[in-house]
Amino acid sequence: MAETAVSLAGQQLLPKFLEALNMLKDLPKEVAYLTDELQSFQDFINEADKVAETEQDGVRRVSIKQRVVRLREVAFRVEDLIDEYKICEEKQPDDLGCAALPCEVVDFIKTLIHRIQVAYKIQEVKSLVPAERDRFKSHFPLEQKPNSSRGNQNVTWHKLRMAPRYTEEAEVVGFDGPKDQLKDWLIKGRLERTVISVVGMGGLGKTTLAKLVFDNKEVVGCFDCRAWITVSQSYTVEGLLRDMLQKFGEERMNVSSMDRMSLIDRVRDHLHSKRYVIFFDDVWNKYFWDEIDYALIDNKKGSRILITTRNEEVAEFCKKSSFIQVHKIEPLCEEGSLRLFCKKAFEYGSDGFCPKQLEDISLEIVRKCKGLPLAIVAIGGLLSQKDKSAFEWRQFSQNLSLELDKNFNFSVAKILGLSFDDLPHSLRLCLLYFGMYPEDCEVKSNRLIRQWIAEGFVKPEGEKTPEEVAQQYLVELILRNLVKVCSFTIDGKPKTCRVHDLLHEMILTKIKDTGFGLYIGEHNDSISSGIVRRLTIATNSDDLLGNIENSYIRSIMIITSERLSEHTIRRIPTKYMSLKVLDFYHSPLYYLPKNLGNLINLKYLSLGFAIIHSLPKSIGKLQNLETLEISFTLGIVMTKEIARLRKLLHLRITRFCYFEAVSLGGLTSLEQIRTMRIDYDGVVIRDLGKLKKLRDLSLTHFRRKYRFILSSSINEMHFLEKLHIETNNTNEVIDLSDVSLHPTLKKLCLSGKLKKFPNWIPKFQNLVKLSLESSFLTSDPLESLKDMPNLLCLNIECYAYQGESLHFEDGEFQKLKKLRLQKLHHLNSITIHRKALLCLEKLELCQLPKLKEVPSGILQLEKLGVVHIGMMPNEFMEKFLKYEKQKRWIVHEGRIYKKF
Known part of the structure; x- marks a missing residue:
């Protein structure tokens, strides 16, 4: 009887077992299908949003928005399920035949069960997506409109090389x-x-x-x-x-x-x-x-x-x-409005001149902007990315009229809304992310790009790296005049950027209405009762995190100048285990929870102004972490568990970190290490050569005995762009004469004693920035550097040169834009010959106690605009002020602070 029962149970379980095996077999295809379906579903939600925005009936508009919220909840479920699948696949052990130990068998079974659960969830969600879409369409039919945004798939940095075209001055008309x-x-x-x-x-x-x-x-x-x-x-x-x-x-x-x-x-x-x-x-x-x-x-x-x-x-x-x-201030006149519009709409291809077939329609569009520069710039940026077709532009003008008529009056917000709607989905997400930062905040471009990637906004494009694609996204938002460049790097890339405050207001409304995110500031303590995907807290309150629904939150940014309580920090790894981004920005941080490793989905971790001595060992569990940033720490011990973070790309510590004796050779994805302290035995640098993808390397506590092993490692880094080597002892000599030619190297900083000027430096023909610190050179370094073809920035400081004079001869340093001479205690004269330094824009002279005379030839530097003077002798200052009155340079006085 018992055998019959077992047999019957087996017969009943067998079909389910076979069904589960088939589902596991098809799981990758199902996830691929669901990923494509999600993109289509997000486009549908965007169209549904537009229906809600344009609905005139208040009751009906509320009803549509409620239905859109349900659509978004489904989209969030799909996103989370795809993430869950990825985590599950990464945890998948070898097949059962290789699982010899009991614990391995248990892990195998657990993972198998988890994958089966994911497979069943996918079947459920697959049917939910079309059901919710059909339900919405049955109540609120959507018009089928072709996507007018063609995007710009070939935007590159070279379009931003001429910085003045993207500064505020480029928008000055009238x-x-x-x-x-x-x-x-x-x-x-x-x-x-x-x-x-x-x-x-x-x-x-x-x-x-x-x-x-x-x-x-x-x-x-x-x-x-x-x-x-x-x-x-x-x-x-x-x-x-x-x-x-x-x-x-x-x-x-x-x-x-x-x-x-x-x-x-x-x-x-x-x-x-x-x-x-x-x-x-x-x-x-x-x-x-x-x-x-x-x-x-x-x-x-x-x-x-x-x-x-x-x-x-x-x-x-x-x-x-x-x-x-x-x-x-008054609106622009019609002539000024048209001039500004043409400047933006025809900047590429027509050099700011309006083609004849578009003259009438351009004037028609400009008149609808009512003389407001922001509206004109936004519309000009939008149209600059479209074909110069009179039919397409006239259609746009008609749509613009309809949108403004629906609102019954002119609205800059409406204009900005049109520019936003014209963006592809990925660019919309990137622009909305500015709403997670304070109004008028200048955001570092690299920081923003890494967060976009961590959030999953950046889609693969051929052989391009995610960072290259994200840079392309940022350039397109700049070209559309939705993002302003605040400062550029020395080689012409956007360094910091922001959005206009009116655009920021529109973004804040959109992120709150759509559940994209919520910004809680000092005077905005209202907690949303709906779904919240991302959260920024700019005020200090232990109650905020406890009052917010956490099931959908994937990103937390905390921006407060006050010390965070241990209670608040401890709550995060327990309550928000699905986070992808955790950013303490510049908040003081004195504590990290031991269970930080609970955040297994985390891709971006920034620890603000951390005053901590070590990281918790559980950090080794963050298998998906790509970026780890620690600001302002006085020096931190990096636990050996860091070697388990196989996906880590960027390791940024603004002072230095001391690694326990551990091999980093397994972190083959690393592209950046800044700043790593070399241990006395040099264990941490022995495997640096295995990190072949490194682009940015900064090392401190260098000793000469490491020269061969470090040179050998650097020679294996074929993508290296930035290199910083620093000693901590004035008797230690930096000698990297065995370093081979690196055509990729663009920025080099040597902070330590040099026996003589390295003859290998001029071989780096693509070098754009060179910094020499504490070098104690007795011979003039300019002789070796004068013909470097791409050198844009030169810093000689902190006893780098012991000589009494520097000579910039005719024809030398033809591209140099920035020159810093600081803390050179023997320097008493600087000579600039007639055809030297023709492109110099910024000069910094600081703590040169024996320099009593202003550099001869300084008045002939036609492009010199900014002079930074700090702690200079009185005799120098008296003479310099006479020169300054003639040239009207922008002069800054005081200490020179380095920016990290």
């Missing part, structure tokens, strides 16, 4: 008169402190105009001290004062713990004897002036405060305690 008036108000007139207010609605170019004047050479030359402070809606007085002091040269850590009165006293002390100009950008609150007035001392030296605001009441409030000048 500002000549207002610019001259503001400049006169700043540098002429009363000795009493004066407030100058630029007032106008959003999108008129207030910041562009004010910054153009603020950075004017003549204006800069009239003030001893200057600072540009972004205020926006969510400011705190303490935050503004700290920001101001940092702009004056104070270290962040020195002012981070000061209260308001201490900060005010420090600001007043700094400004007491100086003629200063402070630019407060984007002031909203009319009571702002009451809060900041006392800190800005009226020292009767002609100091000025420049304010931009949309609120005329702000200007009125300033009158209570200060003399004020008000400039009300």
Whole structure:
């Protein structure tokens, strides 16, 4: 009887067992299908969003939005399931025949069960996607529209090489008169402190105009001290004062713990004897002036405060305690509007000139922008990426009219919305990510790109690396004038970028409505009751994380200057185990939980201003981690478990890290190590040669006995672009004469003693930046460097040169843009011959105690615009000021701080 029962059970289980095996066999195909289906489903959701936005009936609009939320929840389930499958596949052990030990058999069975569960979930979701789509269409039919965005698949960095075309000045049209008036108000007139207010609605170019004047050479030359402070809606007085002091040269850590009165006293002390100009950008609150007035001392030296605001009441409030000048900015005239539009729409191919067949339609489109530069720039950027077809442009103009008519009045937000809708899905996600950062925040491009990749926004394209594709995405957003470049690297790549505050407002609305993310600031503590995919916390509260639904959260960014409690940090690995991005930004971090390894999906981990001595051993469980960043640590012990992170690409520590005796040879994906301390026995560098993908390597505590093994390792790095070698002992000599020619090397820093100038450096013909520090050279290094064809930046500092003179001869350094000479205690003369340094734009002279004469030939440097002077002899300063009055350079005085 028992045997019959067992036989019957076996017969019943066999079909299910066979079904499970078949599902496992087809699992990769099912996931591939689901991935394609997800892309189509996301496009459908975007169209459904547009239906909700354009619906005039309020009740119906709410109903559509509720249905769209359900669609997004399904899309999130699909995304999470695909991620779960990837994790499951990575954990899959060898087949059962190889699992000899009992524990291996158990692991095999667990993984098998997990894969079967994933297979069943996929079948469930597969049917859910079409069901939800059909249900939506049955209630709210969608119009079938072709996708008008063709995108730009071939955008490259070379389009951004000419930086001025992408600065604020590129958008200046019709500002000549207002610019001259503001400049006169700043540098002429009363000795009493004066407030100058630029007032106008959003999108008129207030910041562009004010910054153009603020950075004017003549204006800069009239003030001893200057600072540009972004205020926006969510400011705190303490935050503004700290920001101001940092702009004056104070270290962040020195002012981070000061209260308001201490900060005010420090600001007043700094400004007491100086003629200063402070630019407060984007002031909203009319009571702002009451809060900041006392800190800005009226020292009767002609100091000025420049304010931009949309609120005329702000200007009125300033009158209570200060003399004020008000400039009300007006929309562009039709001629100026058309000129700006053509500048943006026809920048490539037509050099800013409108083709004849598009003249009438261009004017028609421009008139709809009502003279607002931001709207004109956005539409021009959108159309610059489309074919120059009169039919297509006329169709766009008609659609623009329809969209504006639906809103019953003109709206810059509507214009920006059209530019957003024209983006491909991947670019929309990348643009929305700016909403996870504070308003007016200048974001480092490399940081942004790595986060996009970690989030999964970047889709594979042929043989391009994900970083190359992400760079392409950023370039296209810049070309469409949706992202502004704030600064460039020396070789012409965007270094930092941001979005306009009006665009940021639109993005914040979209990320909240769509569940893409939620930004919680100091004055915005409302917690969304709906789905939240990404979370930014810019305020310090232990209750926030506890009140937010966590099932969908995949990214957390914490931006606060206050110390985070241990309770808050400990909660994250327990409650948010599916995170892909965990970013403490610049938040002080004194604790890391031992169970950090719970976050097995994590791809991007940034530990802010970490004051920690070691990483938890569980970090070795983060098998998907691609980026690990630790800022401002005083030195950290890197646990040997780091060697298990096989997917790690970027390891960035801004001071240095000490590795336990461990082989890094298995981390073959690594592209960046910055900064690694070499242990006394040199264990950590023995396998560096196995890291053949390294592009950026920074090492400290170099000893000469490592020269052969390090040179041999570097010779294996065929993609190396940046190399930094540093000693910690003035008796140690850097000798890498066995390094072979690396055509890829672009940036080199040697910080340590050199017996003589290395003859191998000039062989790096593609080098764009060279820094020599603590080299103690006695012979002039310029003789060896003069003919390097691509050298753009040269730093000679910290006792790098012991000689008394430097000579820049005729025809030398033809491409050099930046030159820094700092802490050279024997240097007493610099000679610049007539045809040398023809492209020099920035000169830094700091702590040269014996240099009493201004470099001869400095007046002939036609492109020199910025001179940084720090701690120079009085004799030098007296003579330099006479030169400066002739050339009107932008001059900065004080210490030179390196940026990490």
